[in-house]
Amino acid sequence: MKNEITHSLKPILYMAPIMGYTTRLFRNLYHAHFGGFDLAIAPFIVAVGDQKIHPKHLRDVMPENGHGLQLIPQILSNDPAGFILLAKELHTLGYDTVNWNLGCPFPMVAKKKRGSGLLPFPDRIQAMLDQVVPRIPNRLSIKTRIGRKAPDEIDALLPLFNQYPLTELIIHPRTGLQMYEGSVDLEIFARCIDRSDHPLVYNGDIVNYQVFETLKSRFPVINRWMIGRGAIADPFLAPMIRDGEDAPCDRVNRFRGFHDALVAELAGTLCGPGHLLDKMKGYWTFFCRSFTEGARFFKTIKKLNQMDAFRKEVDHFFDQEAKWINTISSSRS
Numbered sequence: 001m002k003n004e005i006t007h008s009l010k011p012i013l014y015m016a017p018i019m020g021y022t023t024r025l026f027r028n029l030y031h032a033h034f035g036g037f038d039l040a041i042a043p044f045i046v047a048v049g050d051q052k053i054h055p056k057h058l059r060d061v062m063p064e065n066g067h068g069l070q071l072i073p074q075i076l077s078n079d080p081a082g083f084i085l086l087a088k089e090l091h092t093l094g095y096d097t098v099n100w101n102l103g104c105p106f107p108m109v110a111k112k113k114r115g116s117g118l119l120p121f122p123d124r125i126q127a128m129l130d131q132v133v134p135r136i137p138n139r140l141s142i143k144t145r146i147g148r149k150a151p152d153e154i155d156a157l158l159p160l161f162n163q164y165p166l167t168e169l170i171i172h173p174r175t176g177l178q179m180y181e182g183s184v185d186l187e188i189f190a191r192c193i194d195r196s197d198h199p200l201v202y203n204g205d206i207v208n209y210q211v212f213e214t215l216k217s218r219f220p221v222i223n224r225w226m227i228g229r230g231a232i233a234d235p236f237l238a239p240m241i242r243d244g245e246d247a248p249c250d251r252v253n254r255f256r257g258f259h260d261a262l263v264a265e266l267a268g269t270l271c272g273p274g275h276l277l278d279k280m281k282g283y284w285t286f287f288c289r290s291f292t293e294g295a296r297f298f299k300t301i302k303k304l305n306q307m308d309a310f311r312k313e314v315d316h317f318f319d320q321e322a323k324w325i326n327t328i329s330s331s332r333s
């Protein structure tokens with residue numbers, strides 16, 4: 001078994017792919033301002049058929065656009081020919097590992113038997129792996145949920161995954177039908193540890209240091225952790241988990257520097273202030289969780305329809321009201 005007790009090792013942290021949020025621009029800025037992550041999985045690229053891949057689908061993973069954070073591109077597909085073509089293209093760009101998305105819960109995706117929609121069909125997964133694994137030049141990892149409808153669908157899949165030389169298995173222990181609701185199933189995750197021959201990465205609901213510590217003590221053999229929404233909300237969380245220290249700093253001001261750089265860079269890439277405002281409102285659904293007055297502030301900016309008004313509200317908030325919720329220190333005291 002590849003999962004062994006790892007008390008003495010530094011945790012290896014993965015930035016989760018969050019489509020529309022953990023884009024190249026965000027990943028680069030985040031890494032420059034906060035560090036903390038060892039690598040990121042990029043939001044998925046869809047692969048269908050053996051047609052040439054349109055350059056716009058590769059823009060997010062073009063190597064010249066990356067700045068220091070190791071990246072693994074992700075493919076959403078149930079079509080071997082399309083997968084192989086895209087994986088080869090990614091290999092020519094320098095990616096020696098690609099990740100297969102078996103977790104996307106959205107009905108539009110799942111009903112086409114992609115993402116978590118494939119999980120009830122082990123035969124199709126096996127056929128896909130039989131076709132793809134010998135024909136791609138890259139190594140393969142898989143990001144999965146524990147099932148589409150039932151949390152024990154993974155039981156039939158683990159022996160199958162064990163037959164292939166995967167680099168690792170990233171498991172978000174919810175079903176597809178749960179979307180992002182309800183609790184993660186830690187019993188099933190524990191069973192996956194016993195039954196998987198591959199190194200496992202835990203993913204799901206690590207929103208503060210305390211949650212991480214609880215998971216770490218429950219799963220001492222796990223040393224690879226993926227964090228998504230919790231890390232967008234609190235960029236000080238990953239450095240704390242990885243380095244084990246809570247370096248004192250003016251969090252509001254450091255966050256503000258990042259936030260303003262994000263607005264400035266997005267303004268240069270999005271078409272018009274309307275898009276920029278929508279994008280920032282999206283980010284604030286996460287950011288607001290780290291401020292004591294965050295929920296009220298988010299209500300205020302949600303109603304705005306001018307970028308100028310947004311900038312004014314944000315400046316006022318940072319100047320007068322913003323207080324960081326220090327979940328790290330409070331959970332340690």
Ligand SMILES: Cc1cc2nc3c(=O)[nH]c(=O)nc-3n(C[C@H](O)[C@H](O)[C@H](O)COP(=O)(O)O)c2cc1C
Pocket residue numbers: 016017018019020042043044074101103104143172180203204205206226227228229230
């Ligand atoms: C808006 C949104 C977009 C997502 N996009 C992707 C994606 O492109 N690929 C993927 O594997 N997972 C995607 N996920 C799932 C996350 O990577 C992660 O598995 C999930 O959010 C649970 O981790 P967390 O609790 O740390 O956020 C997405 C999640 C959200 C909320």
